Amino acid sequence: MSSGYLYSITEGFRGLRRAKFSAFVSISTIFFSLVLIGIFIIFIFNIQRLIQQIQSRVELEVFIDNSYTLEQIDELREKIFKINGVESVLYISKQEAAEIFKNQFGQDVFEILDDNPLPASFQINLMQQFRSADNAQQIFNHIIKLDGVDEVLYRHDLLVLLERYIRLFIIIIFTMGVLLGIGSIFLVSNTIKLIIFSRRTIIEIMKLVGATRRFIRRPFIIEGVVQGIIGGTFAALFFYLIFRLINLEIPGLILIDQKNYSILVVVGMLWGYIGSKLALRKFLKY
Amino acid sequence: MIQLSNVVAKYPGGDGLELVNLSVEPGEFVYLVGSSGAGKSSVLKVIYMDIVPESGHVRVNSYNSLTMKKKHTPYLRRKIGIIFQDFKLLTDRTVFDNVAFTLHVTNTRNRDIKKKVLRVLAEVGLSHKRDKFPLQLSGGEQQRVAIARSLVNEPIVLLADEPTGNLDPDSSHDIMELLEKINSRGTAVLMATHDYRLVRGSRRKVIKIEKGRTK
Numbered sequence A: 001m002s003s004g005y006l007y008s009i010t011e012g013f014r015g016l017r018r019a020k021f022s023a024f025v026s027i028s029t030i031f032f033s034l035v036l037i038g039i040f041i042i043f044i045f046n047i048q049r050l051i052q053q054i055q056s057r058v059e060l061e062v063f064i065d066n067s068y069t070l071e072q073i074d075e076l077r078e079k080i081f082k083i084n085g086v087e088s089v090l091y092i093s094k095q096e097a098a099e100i101f102k103n104q105f106g107q108d109v110f111e112i113l114d115d116n117p118l119p120a121s122f123q124i125n126l127m128q129q130f131r132s133a134d135n136a137q138q139i140f141n142h143i144i145k146l147d148g149v150d151e152v153l154y155r156h157d158l159l160v161l162l163e164r165y166i167r168l169f170i171i172i173i174f175t176m177g178v179l180l181g182i183g184s185i186f187l188v189s190n191t192i193k194l195i196i197f198s199r200r201t202i203i204e205i206m207k208l209v210g211a212t213r214r215f216i217r218r219p220f221i222i223e224g225v226v227q228g229i230i231g232g233t234f235a236a237l238f239f240y241l242i243f244r245l246i247n248l249e250i251p252g253l254i255l256i257d258q259k260n261y262s263i264l265v266v267v268g269m270l271w272g273y274i275g276s277k278l279a280l281r282k283f284l285k286y
Numbered sequence B: 001m002i003q004l005s006n007v008v009a010k011y012p013g014g015d016g017l018e019l020v021n022l023s024v025e026p027g028e029f030v031y032l033v034g035s036s037g038a039g040k041s042s043v044l045k046v047i048y049m050d051i052v053p054e055s056g057h058v059r060v061n062s063y064n065s066l067t068m069k070k071k072h073t074p075y076l077r078r079k080i081g082i083i084f085q086d087f088k089l090l091t092d093r094t095v096f097d098n099v100a101f102t103l104h105v106t107n108t109r110n111r112d113i114k115k116k117v118l119r120v121l122a123e124v125g126l127s128h129k130r131d132k133f134p135l136q137l138s139g140g141e142q143q144r145v146a147i148a149r150s151l152v153n154e155p156i157v158l159l160a161d162e163p164t165g166n167l168d169p170d171s172s173h174d175i176m177e178l179l180e181k182i183n184s185r186g187t188a189v190l191m192a193t194h195d196y197r198l199v200r201g202s203r204r205k206v207i208k209i210e211k212g213r214t215k
Helices: A003-018 A020-056 A070-082 A094-105 A133-144 A156-198 A200-208 A213-249 A259-283 B040-047 B070-077 B095-105 B110-123 B139-151 B169-184
Strands: A059-064 A086-092 A121-126 A149-153 B002-009 B017-024 B029-033 B055-060 B080-084 B157-161 B188-193 B205-210
Touching (some): A020 A213, A059 A070, A086 A094, A156 A200, A156 A259, B002 B040, B040 B055
Parallel strands (some): B029 B188, B029 B205
Antiparallel strands (some): B002 B055
């Protein structure tokens, strides 16, 4: 390594030591921005989980022609199962339908009528990626045309409503994410700008004695990156402790991939890097 | 070596240079005199390319303002030593580190840095104060540190912008003697001053500047 590089690294670390307060300010800025974004991401994951839970409850009920034999029913089941997007097909016999009726309404169907009028049916669950109103409608169209199918019921309105909210949710999340991202980089960059401003004398002297642009930038960028790593590490530590506490209270409530912690450190480092580069542009025009 | 031909330059917040012609030959000692605001500092800034001329041209050794690119400015400045009235020292570093700073900036090897800094500090008579911080020194001594810093890269010319402006008469005299000594060893000096007394009786070349025009 050339003496120039070594000097830049030493200067970067010296800068952190010399300007303890401003280093503290920019590390805290990175830390708080990352915590804010972290909370935001956790919020997104949970909403997403909620949406998936609601979607998984959407199923198609297929009522089977009363005259169909068990063999025919089996064939029909095979046909339905082969339709693209169908995850599972559960057969509910007339008998089981009567039991469900009894459970739900508290009355035995045989007490009211002599015969069981409830048809046998299939309960169809759709694959994750087919749980949209359009896809469900397509599968519906497919099934309704099959011989032996009397009627198909599903909550089309619920899916449409859900999709409308998901779209709105995505727009809001996207806007908030972009604003939060830009906002925090701006914040980091402004903090570093203040630090650089406080050291304009050293920059001026560097320029006068013939330092290249790259040489002047290097220590500040190293400083920014180190601050980013420290801020990111603190943010990772913060979430680690919070999740640990929560999981102690309610085990298994939050499952987090360990690599998310390193992502926080990497993002912190990137912010320190981008922030210091943006901030330096103002001071180094030659 | 340094040649300014019909230079016109504007400077933000100042009147700028209307028409400047001057030259400094190798080993020469030249005074640039004029009242405050006449454009002395701007002439020096044009030479170290802190201001780019609007018209005319500046030539410093092989560098020409008409042809050189911005990225070459640092390399031009390595050929020039610059000192100011307010010294521009780093107050949180020792005398030694202030001088060594220039060499770090120009990628000099560590073992050469120590040798060069000690030599130049001896030249300005400050070897014994190398571990002091600037604010522990007198004004005259601080200017000597600034001179040492500007000399350590062995420049072809030393630009001095009112170097005695903040000093008492005795210290001013010492600094002038030091500049003469440096010049006698072959480094050209271009010194901007508003103090006509320094120039009076001197056999050196004197260039007058008034309202951005050289006479």
